[in-house]
Amino acid sequence: MFRSIQHTTIRLRLQRWLPAALALALLLTACSSGGQNRESDGEPTTLKIMYWNEQIFYNDYGLLFYATHPNFDIKIASTSSIQTGEGDYNEKFDEFIRNEKPDILMLTLDQYEKFAADGRLASLESYVADDKFDLEGLIPGLVDLMREKGGGELYGLTPQFSGQAVYYNKDLFDRYNIEYPTDKMSWEELLNLAGRFPTDGQDEDRIYGIDLGYTASNLHQFGQTIGLTMGLRVVNSADKRVSIDSESWVRAYETALKAFRSGTLYPNDNSDFSGVMTYEDYLFQNPFIAGKVAMTINTTYLLQQLREAANAFPDKAVQNWDLVTIPVDPANPDYTHDTPFYSIFAINAESANRDAAWEFIRYIHGDEFAQVRSKTFAGQLPVRTKYIQDSEGRNMAAFYMLKPSSSSLFAGIEDLPQDFSMQYYTIGTEEMQAVMDDRKSVAEALASMQTRLQAALDASLANQDSGGASAIPGGTGASTGIDADEAAADDAGEDAVE
Numbered sequence: 168m169f170r171s172i173q174h175t176t177i178r179l180r181l182q183r184w185l186p187a188a189l190a191l192a193l194l195l196t197a198c199s200s201g202g203q204n205r206e207s208d209g210e211p212t213t214l215k216i217m218y219w220n221e222q223i224f225y226n227d228y229g230l231l232f233y234a235t236h237p238n239f240d241i242k243i244a245s246t247s248s249i250q251t252g253e254g255d256y257n258e259k260f261d262e263f264i265r266n267e268k269p270d271i272l273m274l275t276l277d278q279y280e281k282f283a284a285d286g287r288l289a290s291l292e293s294y295v296a297d298d299k300f301d302l303e304g305l306i307p308g309l310v311d312l313m314r315e316k317g318g319g320e321l322y323g324l325t326p327q328f329s330g331q332a333v334y335y336n337k338d339l340f341d342r343y344n345i346e347y348p349t350d351k352m353s354w355e356e357l358l359n360l361a362g363r364f365p366t367d368g369q370d371e372d373r374i375y376g377i378d379l380g381y382t383a384s385n386l387h388q389f390g391q392t393i394g395l396t397m398g399l400r401v402v403n404s405a406d407k408r409v410s411i412d413s414e415s416w417v418r419a420y421e422t423a424l425k426a427f428r429s430g431t432l433y434p435n436d437n438s439d440f441s442g443v444m445t446y447e448d449y450l451f452q453n454p455f456i457a458g459k460v461a462m463t464i465n466t467t468y469l470l471q472q473l474r475e476a477a478n479a480f481p482d483k484a485v486q487n488w489d490l491v492t493i494p495v496d497p498a499n500p501d502y503t504h505d506t507p508f509y510s511i512f513a514i515n516a517e518s519a520n521r522d523a524a525w526e527f528i529r530y531i532h533g534d535e536f537a538q539v540r541s542k543t544f545a546g547q548l549p550v551r552t553k554y555i556q557d558s559e560g561r562n563m564a565a566f567y568m569l570k571p572s573s574s575s576l577f578a579g580i581e582d583l584p585q586d587f588s589m590q591y592y593t594i595g596t597e598e599m600q601a602v603m604d605d606r607k608s609v610a611e612a613l614a615s616m617q618t619r620l621q622a623a624l625d626a627s628l629a630n631q632d633s634g635g636a637s638a639i640p641g642g643t644g645a646s647t648g649i650d651a652d653e654a655a656a657d658d659a660g661e662d663a664v665e
Contacts, residue, residue, distance in 0.1 A: 211240040212523045217269040220245045228326075228531050231539055235530065239523070244269040270518040271527060272323075274511045279323055280316040282513070288322040289514040294525045295321065301534070305550045308570025312506070315573055323513030326531045327540070327547040329467045330507045332565040333357065333494075337487045339364070339374060339461040347489070348462065350568060351501075354393045354494040357462075358426045364461050366430035376431035378454050378463040383423075383432055386599035387592070390420035395504045397496050398572070401591065402624065409624055412610075412617040420609045424602060433460050450476045451483065458485045464493055466507075467566060468546040490565040503569035584627035587620075594619045 218224040221243040229241065244267040249259050264272065274282060282288050295302065302310050306328065314321050333348055340347050345363050352360070361376025368374075383389040391401075394416055403410045426432055433454050450456055455463040456476045463469075476484035493505060512531070514524040530536055537549035541556075548555050548566060555563045598612040598619075607615070 211238050212520070213240045213242065214271070214520055214523050214527060215242045215244055215267065215269045216271045216527070217244045217246060217264075217267070217273045220247055231536060232527065232530060235535070236526070239527075241527075246273070264515070268515070268517065270515055270520045270524045272513050272515055274323065274513055276312075276316060276506060276508055276511065279313070279511045279513060283317040283320070283322045287516050288317075289516045289518065289521055289524075291321045291323070291514070291525065291528070294529070298529060300529060300532075304534070304553060305532075306552055306567035308502075309508070309550060312508075312571050312573060313511070323511040324528060324532050324550075325508045325511045326536065326550055327510075328507045328550060328567070329509075329547045330566040331464055331466050331493050331505050332490045333462055333464055333492065334455055334469060334473075334488055334490055335462045336455065336458060336460070336485050337489060338485075339458070345461075348491045350492045350562075350565065351495050352491070353497050354396060354422055357494050358422065358429075358431070361426075361431045361462060362429050364431060370434070373459075375433040375454065375460045376462065378433035378435075378460040380435060380463070380465070382464060383426070384435060385596055386420065386423055386427060386603055387595035389423040389426070390416075390599065391595070393422055393494075394419040396494055398499065398504070401620070407624065407628065409617055409621040411620065412613040416613055417610050420599070420602075420613065424609060427603070433463075447480060450480070455488075456484055458483075466546075467548050471544060471546065488561075490562045492565045492569055495569065499572070501570055502572040504572050505569075506571040506573075508571070584624075584631045586630075587624050587627040590623040590627070591620060594623065 216224065218227075221229075224241075224243050232239070232241070244263070246263065249256070249263050260278070272282070272288070279288075294300070305324075309325070310321065313323060317323075333352075335348050337347065343364060345360070348357060348360055358377070364374055364376040366373070379389065381388070382392050397415060397419060399413070399415055399419065401409060401411055450472055453463075453469070453472065454460045455465070455469070456473060473485070473488065477486050493503060495501075495503065512528050514521055514528070518524055532550065534551060537551035537554045540549050541554035548563075552564075552567060555567065557563050594616055598607070598616045601607040602609055602612045
């Protein structure tokens, strides 16, 4: 119900903006020098691009690209077939590429790293140098991360991202005479700040310090999020040994436990809404929009909801808000483990149309495309920072100030068995529920997790070696045990006109 309402609104918004965006694209093309376009006036240039499906591609990229490149004939190799059915995901993915032979591949970060190491991607370095393509204007750390994952070579880029930030209600901070949050706070600092808001009053009337949504759906989920921020890992990559009973992990989970018991976290009961829901209902079931929480950690998708709520319901919606970065590891305050790059475009090393493929990649990562897409915001931001702006001067840099880190909870373990990822979540949830029920201390629960998870990992690896288990889709990218492809498909679907 909620997603249906949201999709309808996004669809209407895109239908309103796309004609204007198309006109702007044509105007920019007419005013620019024609030397950048590699296509000729002869036969159409055929290009096969891997994407979710043709409809989503048309709305995300095709409309603008066709307007400026009428001599291109683009075919879409739809990945929808990979997402359905049984069988090993990675095998189906490879088979899809072998059969479809797309010129441009759409990859997750882990797939990008593996394909680059296997020599299956064409380098972009010479194209960037020859075209003097501007990489400096992209969000900090993006190119460095792509080169790091490419073994020192640039093989791909992503044109949009949907990062996270801390949204805060300035009026509530002013009311209770509490200083505003700042960029690059630790989890302890952020939660202590949230804890300064009063915790008395009835649930329907009181103000909560912070809403963390799914991040704090249970103690295990929140503890691992804090641990990931601190750069901790579940498994030692050198010997494939579980390493979750360390003092650092104890500190991460105890920080989460303290927050749970403080009464400052907004309760997420995950109850289903029954009955008819209007778009107003949908907007105001978010406690930050409704002014019920002082802070929330959320993605770029909340930006548009806040703007629409403020315009349509100015007397009810929060108006005076701003942004700071999500919490960081004090030992590495310039980096984040939130890497929201779901769709990396790279050129297939076997493509016979590399120049044409580069023209597409160049255009969708260029200044003109970013300028037009910034006028049709539907949840994701362009990677060109000069087009990430807010009319009221809010701190939009909070979404991209931090450089992406390449590590994850399971970093270093290639083809980690998928069943271990699921067991990690199940066992962790069980053990941390025992902590919440006062049946175990955090240290005792982590010691039990250590023993149970090591046995589960050993069994999973043995089963995988015998051909009985699948690896996590896309490698080890699901740092929280969630399929990254599912999240990517959701993000792409937000931009689609149905």
